[in-house]
Amino acid sequence: MKLLFIADPLQSFKICKDTTFAMMRTAQQRTHTLTVCEVRHITWQRGSPVSAQVRDIQLTGDPIHWYAAEAQRSAMLADFDAVLMRKDPPFDSEYFYATHLLEQAERDGARVFNRPRALRDHPEKLAIMEFPQFIGPTLVTREAADIQRFHAEHQDIILKPLDGMGGMGIFRVGPDGLNLGSITETLNRHGAQSVMVQKFLPEIVEGDKRVLIIGGKPVPFCLARIPQGSEVRGNLAAGGKGVARPLSARDREIGEALGPVLHERGLLLTGIDVIGDCVTEINVTSPTCFQEIFDQTGCDAASLFIDALEAAVASLRR
Structure with missing residues (x-):
């Protein structure tokens, strides 16, 4: 198969632990061909299929110079057997727009994994709310008063932004409520932004x-x-x-x-x-x-x- 990986810059990979690299290595071992691009390389021009400036690569087995890349070329996403969306979070506005370009690529005939609509429909923190039987006490709100009531009920809580990644912006507030007000103001931006609040799980x-x-x-x-x-x-x-x-x-x-x-x-x-x-x-x-x-x-x-x-x-x- 011809595989296109949409990912972060290759030079940022830590190949000793990178999952996208592990996918590439196994794919190459099975004689699938590897092509890469970044989200910023994807374009959609009126009347044309979605395309990207891509590079064909081969993994070398060298831990330092771990790939060899061909010259950049233009290719339609529909020309690949599979397009793998492996851009790391955050899920910001540019990521959101990228899912729309990839959804158009699907209409052109591209096979995209994970599917762009599914990426949009499953925000990583909010998605758990669909499965209440498997989650602990959880609240999503902008309102400081709601957060205060949740804390009064559960005493020991975790607060986090909905768009955080890698543990960024996560706070714990214990029974004394120390700094709950200032943490709430920081995360909800005085009511402008939603916050997820969960009972602390020991x-x-x-x-x-x-x-x-x-x-x-x-x-x-x-x-x-x-x-x-x-x-x-x-x-x-x-x-x-x-x-x-x-x-x-x-x-x-x-x-x-x-x-x-x-x-x-x-x-x-x-x-x-x-x-x-x-x-x-x-x-x-x-x-x-x-x-x-x-x-x-x-x-x-x-x-x-x-x-x-x-x-x-x-x-x-x-």
Whole structure:
């Protein structure tokens, strides 16, 4: 297959842990061809299919100079067997516009994974609200008074922006309510911006688990991101330690319940974050942790993903 990866600049990749790199490596091992571009390279001109300035690449096996790239060329997205949207968050206005360009590319005949409409329809924090049976007490609001009432009821709470990533902007407020007012003002911008508020889950000390769903099925191992020191955040970007573990019965229950629903909507790969028994986020933009799980368990999520991608493309060709 001819694969187009829409991703961040290649020079920013940390290939020892980058999931997109793991996908590329497995794809090349199976003799699929690799092409890359960034979101900024995508264009749509009146009367023409969506196209991009792309580069064909080959992985070299060298840990430093890890790819060799051909000269940039113009190509229609519909000319590829699959287009993989792997741009990292934040899901800002430019990402939003990119999903519209990619949806037009689908109308041109492109096969895009994850599907652009599904990316738009599943904001990573809000998406959990559709599955109340799997989440803890949660509130989304702009109103400071609502947040104060939620704190009065639950005492120990987490506040976070809806557009945050990597643990950025997450605050914990304990029973004393210290700084709740100023934290609320910072996050809701005096009522201009919505905030997610959740009851603090003490099971975070055992890790914020990333449960991967590929082709609607949970991967047998998750990565528990464990907070270090006095930190409340388990995110790897915030210094959390990643420990791979077999799925618990509850993790599997969550994966088997949500997986088919999300897959049916066009999400070939998702990353469900679980603390204790509760889902806290559903990651759809560029879920990670393939390499950490493989390095610790031998479970090859990249191969499972390319299996699912090959099956999805074959199904769409019929």
